[in-house]
Structures are given as C-alpha cells and as structure tokens.
Amino acid sequence: MATLKDISTELGLSVATVSRALNGFPEVGARTRARVQEAATRLGYRPNRSAQRLATGRSGVVGMIVKLRADMSADQTFFDVLTTLTAELAARDLDLVLSVDQGNDPVAPYERMLERDLLDGFVLNAPVPNDPRPGFLRARGVPFVMHGQAHAAPDYAFFGIDNRAVCADAVELLASLGHARIALINGEARFAFAEDREQGFRAAMAVEGLAVPDGFVAGGAPTESTGYTQALAWLSGRAGPRPTAILCATTPVAQGVLRAARDLGLSMPGDLSVIAHDDALPGIRPAHFNPALTVTHAPLRDACAPLAQMLVDHLNGAPPARLQTVNRAGLIVRASTGPVPKGEERPWQTP
Amino acid sequence: MATLKDISTELGLSVATVSRALNGFPEVGARTRARVQEAATRLGYRPNRSAQRLATGRSGVVGMIVKLRADMSADQTFFDVLTTLTAELAARDLDLVLSVDQGNDPVAPYERMLERDLLDGFVLNAPVPNDPRPGFLRARGVPFVMHGQAHAAPDYAFFGIDNRAVCADAVELLASLGHARIALINGEARFAFAEDREQGFRAAMAVEGLAVPDGFVAGGAPTESTGYTQALAWLSGRAGPRPTAILCATTPVAQGVLRAARDLGLSMPGDLSVIAHDDALPGIRPAHFNPALTVTHAPLRDACAPLAQMLVDHLNGAPPARLQTVNRAGLIVRASTGPVPKGEERPWQTP
DNA sequence: CGGTTTTCTCAAACCGCTTTGAGGCTGACG
C-alpha cells in the first residue's frame, strides 16, 4: 500500500507538499496538484486512518448503540435505518461501528464506547422524554446527531418528523369522512414519538369536538399481534360502542387490526376505517394489504442521508443547533378509509 | 488525558520502560511495574488507540458485509448474528464495522472496504458453493473467518454445523416412526448449507430405502409464506399421494406448513408430522407452536463466540486451517412428530 | 535593474505508542 512518502519520492516532492496537494490546500500550485493526484491514483494511495487520526485527532469512525430487549431481539425498524445509514455514512467517508447493549443505564454504553477511544461521534435514535444522552454527550464534548425529535426546540442536531401532525392529519381525514369514534393504537409509551402522537391525536380530536374516552388510546409493541389483540377487544363491543375508525402506530399493527376485523366479519371500509403510520419498512407493502391501507407515509430511511450530512457538518464545526430538520409525513389515501357507517355517526359520550 | 510520557516524567522513567511495564514485558522489574501501574491508574491513563494502531499496524477493527436484496431488506437471520457477534468481538477488544452492498459482484464490497485501509480482517457469512471470497481475501493476505461451511475441508477458518446430519437426523427420526413419504422444504438453493442439507436428506432416505420422487424436494426463501404455499400444494394431494411428514428449513417455514395443514383440516401429528431446523432466532418460539414443534436445534448465535475467538487467534498468527469447528445440531422431539398414520405407510413409487 | 511581494515548496516537529539495540547496574563466581 502506497504512502505519502512513496508519492513524494516518486515525484521528487516533499511529503508536506503531497499532503497539501491531496487535501486541497490553497498553497499548492495547480500543476503540482494535478501531478500529485495522478500519482496518487496511479499508485493506489490510501491515507492510513490510524496515522491520520493520530495527527488530526479524528478517526473517521462514528458509533451507534443497538438496544437489545430481554429476548435478545432488536427493534426491527432499527436495522432498516442501520443499513441505510451505513451506506450514507460510507458515501461521506465515515465508518459506522455498532455496540450492543442490554443494560438499563442509557448512557453507560456510550461511555464504554468512548473509552475505546475510536469514535468521532455518535448517531442516537429512539429518543425518550427527558433523554439523558444528549446532556451526557454534550458534557463530554462528543458530537452527535439524533434520529427523532425528543422535544420542541432541542439545542442539538436532529432529524425528525412532525409526529403531532401525523395523528392530526389522520384525525382530520377521518373527521371529514364523518367519523366520530376514533381510537388510537399508539407506539410504546416510553418513546417521545408516541407521546407526541398522542398529543397530536388528542389535540386534533378536541379541534373536531370529539371525545376520547379512557381506554380508546392504547399502546404497545409495534407488532401484528398488538393490533390484533387490541382491535379484537374494541371491535367485539364489550368495551362499549365500537370505534368506527382506528389509527395505528405502524403498518404491522394495522395488519393485526385488519385480521381482527375480518375475523369478526366486519367489512372495510364499510364497517371500519383503518389508517396507519407507515415507516416504509422493506418487505411490508401497505398498498397490497386487503384493503389497501391508507397511511401517513414517512420512510424512516429518508432520515439517513440528512443525518449523515448533519453529522459530517457537525464534525466539521457547524453549530449543532443549526442542524435540525423536521419533515412532515405525507397522507396517502387508499381503500381502508371511507365514510362513517350509516347510523354510527354518534360520538362517544364524554365521560 | 494522561499519556505514557506523563507517567514517565512523573516517575522519572523512560516511556519505553513504562510501555513495557504496562504491557507485561518480562524485562521490567516487579517493583518498577507496580509503581508504573499505580501511577497509571492514579493519572487515569488510557492508551491512545490510534497511536497503538499506528505503531503496531493493527486497527482493532474488523468488517462484515451486509448483503441487501433488491427490496432493500436484509436477511433477518443476519441481524441476530450481527448483534451477538458485535458483542463477542467487543469483549475481545475488536470493533465491527459494517458495509452494505446490493451489487452482484461478491468480492467488490470487500475490495472497497479494504481500500478504506481500516480493517484488520473480515467475518464472512452465507457461503455459496465455490465461494470466490476466500480466495480473494487469501490472495490479499487479509485474515477472515467464515460463518458456515462451504465445502468439506476448506483451508480457512470457519464455524459451521453439520448440515448433512441436520436432515439425516430428521429423516432417521421420521423413518423410525414409520414414515415413508417424507418431503423437504429446503433453504434457497444457491447457498451451500441448502446443498448440504439436500445431500444429507437424500443420503438418509437412501439408507432407509425410501424414494424421493421429483417435486418433493422444494426450496425457497425462509418465510412463512414459502411453507404455506408449498405445503398447500403437496397436502392437497394434487401432486400425487400426500407426504406424511415434512422437513422444513426454518421455523417460519414450519409455521406456514402448520397453517396450511390446519386450513386443510389435517391434525398433527395424527395426519402429518412436521420437523424443522431451528436457528433459534429471537422472537420465535417453536416450543409454543401448535403443536409444539420438533426441531433440530442449533442457535446461529452460538457461532459468534467461536468466530470471534477464531478471528482473534487468526489475527495473532494462528494458522487458519487449525481454526475450524463443526457443531452438530441437537434433536428436540416435541409434539409435531408422531407415528405414521395408519394406512399411509406405503412409500412413494420410485419413478 | 534592485527591491518587495506573492507563490510555491521544503525540512522538521509532532501526534502517542512500540520496539530495537545499547548501555549501566547488580550480584555471583572464579
């Protein structure tokens, strides 16, 4: 493997000039630079990361923590982000190293990774309310970007979607179709996004003048069985009048809801409207559900390029508070939503 | 952050002595070593990885390629291995960096990663017959370990299970229960493990004197729908006499088979015996299937610690041909296998 | 044409650690 010195002797230049030429410094002449670059590609020169890091203090490696549950499984959505992010970072000459963690202390794995003394920064995900990680990393002076929005106006770099709007848009659509009894199967309550969605849901329902009785906002793991179980409970009518529409946190949840409705002999959207938020995970096709699923659509994957770029900018000294993006999910109306069933226009009684 | 030099000046020693004391070299006296270690902990010394790497020529980072399919999804089993492997490597002071690839050239992504000049070695997985990767990496002098066994007696380090025995054990169990019409839903034919399993299956059937007509060895993606579709085809009886037992490549496939059998009103194990190979993926509980699934059991995860250790040993100069392990899957008999149904003991006609 | 900028290039220091080769000190032995 060719080194700077190889190039410099080859060309009769000093290593300093070669280094500058390659790194785009202005002091080096155009002709010299061209010669150097030609020689570099010809000799197959690749900077040695360790040497670069030693000299600059930067490694070109960033980290991410995989949170494992007790059963050793990880969040399915994590891997979609992981793979895309890896590719986006690689395109920007950054490598991503993983670390897995099963513990309860949210910052300990970050601390351990920092001790390995390899990382330039972190990508965080799945923020929770009052997440301790940003404070910890800022105190250590470690750059990071957050996937997801924990609070209004954080002072760090993040990419998120407007989770209040996700539910508000869905409620607005359903209300315009005459629905009054709308229930929500939210994500796991401990995550910030779920908190935001519930707020958006309740606010939009209030705007429409609709009640949300206790028990018709549920939460749980983003799985088919969560949707099935919860929908069965609601639609059996034992908990009071059936909802005429159900909002689902994810498309697998919606699959469960659809199955429950089918099992109960309900037609869609005749008897029940279903709408879900769609993270656009690979291998799940809401458009091919039966009926085709109406969704708010915001591919998780879309966050990766912005996050990668933010992290690069941050590492290059950009002020993190400037590196913030909030996307809005798009509403895609398909066949799973329709007008409220005749005779079911009555809202729930306010408790 | 304290450096070696800080310690050396603090103690009036040279950096060389301090380095040796800390790294356990025999030339340094016990008293000196104790003093150095005390000072190191007192000053909070941490060796600078980059400097160590620059000096030793090793980075402490190994790589792995994630193969993405056209739909951007990755093999589910990959992530189970990935997380466990990451943890096992970290325990041995190695970091794992990923690279994603969607191309057709099997070695190109490895080449690209090598160009980044960051890696000490690779972990490969999912070998195919005549896999070109080992040859490529050996030619480059890059250490690697393989998860899975591509051939009899390769000359590189690998960890695998005896895939012939997986099917042979299953066939032997079923034959002992009187089954004669045994079908196989194998994994994707392009992988080496599937080839081995089919060989094991056919060999064991031959030993039992049982025929395997065309069409009763299928293959496909390791999914529930593969199992459902294939089982439906076989069990409907349109393709000839039903099999009385079905071997499945994975537990999700078995789930599909169970569903198909239920849909057709078949009882298990009364009308049909089912057995699967169980990779022990998190979140899948064959013991809780209905009926509880008989399996050959070999957690993919079990490969990770041996692989990590092999890679460490290899990096430390152990001859790779010595670093080979073949595990044997355990047979766990549960409720999905039983005696052949009365009147169904007749084998298929040899074609 | 001499003097001053500007432009380009270089040698050398440095990052923090490992490793080599040499030398000083100790004690045992003759």
Added chain:
DNA sequence: CGTCAGCCTCAAAGCGGTTTGAGAAAACCG
C-alpha cells in the same frame, strides 16, 4: 578483586500522516 552474566533501563527510530516556520523561486513594482 576482576570479570561476566543477567537484569533493568534508556535513548532513539520508526509507524504515516498533518502542520508550522522558513526559504527559494517567480512575479510584481517603481
């Protein structure tokens, strides 16, 4: 007491880059 191991320690040379301060060459100026 002189000598020779053996034990300990040291200075110094890398590892492969980046960065500084200075000098040489070229361009500009009056």
